[in-house]
Amino acid sequence: MLNGFPKLSSLFFLFFTLVLFCGGSLYEATAAEEHPGHRAAHGGVLNVIGKELGHAEIIVREDRLEAWFVGGGEDTIRSVPIQVKAIPLTVSIPGKAGKRLVLKPDPLKLAGETVGRCSHFVAQASWLKEAKEFEARGELIFKGTRQKLIIQYPNGYGHDCEAH
16 A cells, blocks of 8 residues: 555646646636737727727726827837827717816836836816716827827727626
């Protein structure tokens, strides 16, 4: 019986290792199938810039809008600094008069960003508290090319993106 114990413990260890590694892979595959495609790193909604040249990830909390400029395709966790000092937007809210909103740089200092080379922008307006949905339009130079910026909140613009 004692001679069989090392073999039994080795089999248990092998079984446990297989369950751990294979079970983790199965879980990852299942999670990927449930949430395919683009992911918003900050939990916001993604809006395509150009033909998947990049995205503007948008979060609205109370009277504050935050925008992160990130990569294109499925590369939505990599920040893309842009060289502007402000991004003026014209905002359409269903059933209301048009509004203006200006995104201002809020540099990610730990990433070495500065005003004028920044991937994170913010805007504040009291009417954002009441806006359940809106479309905002503007322009910017993104990756060296003038692009239209279209933000559709809360669903995103350009493809079916979800925050995960």
